Amino acid sequence: MSMRNSHLSFSRLSRLETCPLSYFLHYVEKRSAEPGVPLRFGKAMHATLECLEKEHIADERVAPFSWKRAVELFRDAWNAEGLSGIDLFNEGLRILRLFISDSGSVDHRSILGVETEFHVPVGPFDVLGFIDRIDHVDDETVEIIDFKTNFQLFTREYVDSSLQLSLYEIAIRRLLPWVKNVKLTFWMLRHGLRVHTARTPQQLDDALKYIETLGLQAEHAQDFPPRLNPNCVYCDHKKDCPAYAQALEGRRDFIAEDLADLDAVAREREDVAQKAKILYARKEELDNVLKAQLEQKNELLAGGMRYAMTRNATLEYPLEPTLTVLAKATGRSRDDLHEKLAAVDKKQLDSVLKSAARKMDRPHLAMVKAELEAHARKSYTPRLWAKEIT
Template sequence: MSALRNQHLSYSRLSRFEACPLSYRLHYLDKHTAEPGVPLNFGKALHAVLERLLQEVIDTEYAGPLSEERALQLYREAWATSGLCGLSLFQQGLGILQDFVRQQGHVDCRDILAVEKEFRLPVGPFTVLGFIDRVDWVDDETVHVMDYKSNHQLFTREELDASLQLSLYALAARRLWPWAKRVRLSMWMLRHGVLQETTRAEEQLDAALAYVETLGQQMEKAESFPARLNPNCVYCDHRRQCPTYARALTGQREVVCRDTGDLESVARERQEVAHLAKILGARKAELEGVLRAHLAEQDELVLAGTRYRMFNTTSLDYPLEPTVEVLARATGLSREELVERLASVEKKALDALLKDAGKRLGTARVALLKAELESLAAKHHSPRFWAKEVA
């Protein structure tokens, strides 16, 4: 094992090499200092709180509801050492943790098999090292492996079923709890309060092992480590040291379609432009943040021939009952006619109400309620362009 470039593999190493070989080299081989962004630090802070909160349940052999007060105390401690700042972000994290505590309901230490469980999985000449956020006992033949995610967007079914991370966790769980005939796998989407669940068939696990060994060999034999421009470049903790990212910030492109009849060329340029747009959009937001901070102290800035100001936009929301009453008097239409023509329930407001109701009704009742309401909803369809990179 000492002859190997990687003393061990991990999902993080594998996924970084897949996404961008240069990022992998800078991080693991050259050992450059990482500059993790806000999303990564925010996720780490939440993970730290949940790990300690549930580890205390195990250590004290506790059974009962989790404590919101204790979660807040742990969150303050994690926040203080995270380097994060901003009231809005703090409130987001606090809300996520409060929802998690309420969603848990009654917990029992006997049902939590492990928290932040380390595993070492032999794969050919390699050892895959990893940590599982949480494993619960379900019954005498089943364990439930969970990974906490603070992503804004939910995973698609395709992404969930193809996740290498969950495949590795399934293999690890089999070794750690050999009595378990079934392994349930979930991404716990903290922002949404949703567990996205999947399973793995035997052939999927065999394919995952073969893929990890193949990728490991590629990492060992690689002599060049090209940068691979992709939408996640804006989150990369080594983007400041990447010449490709630096060129992207200037808008430089390598692919220009000369013949729009060549669809392959069209697609290649479109993909590069999409990556650049995300990178430049993130940089624009970063620069605007600096200007906003200065505009909080003065009315306007005039810089590089451009005038900058902060201003308020106005939107109008008409209260239902008074509006219907005024219209009924003016038009002679009945209340029922006016409500049918004007009134609808905004989805975000409805979701927020159902989320609050879930604290009293329970998740099962709310799920049924959502299904009933969705059957009443008017569905509108419009064509949208979709693109996803394939291996």
């Protein structure tokens, strides 16, 4: 039969799931794409790591990755993607420092593949893809690593059900028949965090069935409706999307006329929430444009507005001198004040635990965390939670 897709890939399937219209514009009509800064930044980071790892292997090195070479490669990838802005450039350097530090000494022999291409037959389709990195763990085990530059951390639910990781394991078991165990990893580069998961044979079989179902859906669909979501602002076809344009204009799809009708209230609430996320993401995109201009000047006059970068001061009070001053001023004991005021910042605590994890086995670390949580004071803030019923 005549096929719309010469092949399938996770990118195609993900685009179809996220927004059928975006899939149609990109792969059926083949319109020229306009990738935004996050996509180009992610591409630059991936290109940097790919070259860094391949050169490490070619040089047969057993050592940390070269920081000097990483900067050179990132500079080349940065220019190739046409990126700009000192804050974004520095963020790239920060990610590279974190990656090299977390990698430690790397034995070139432990890396089995970088940007490894695969082809997997699924029903009438050929599924094509590339795996960022494949590491040797032991004689029966490999680790599949996919690098992510996302700001938001993936939930455990997302990682454990990721179609991308399932597809990669299916591919690696065909490429490397000797493999008995596969460790699946999302390496969240911005956070210096590696999130691991695994798949059962049943999960892999279910993934194959789902991939074929999505592929057939793409072949036979007659309509490709837009599906608004918070990532619309990053879509490379947003300029051709009428739904996105209407969202930016603040057009409402539904208004609850009777506030006693909870179904109507919920419907309007979700419509407003969706539009608000898109508008806020657009505001952030516009803010970044203005901030980039303000890197070169003290202030900017545009659209009848005056823009400038300001510095918001935050104060941190060192414990000992603060207790001394307050004890003298209030007459209260240092122990009493210490009980009322002293607390450990969770981010700093997580940083200390992450560092300690390198010298501690998992059971010991789990016991330490449990003991700390037992002493922690919990507070709760009411918050409305919403999730679509499926």
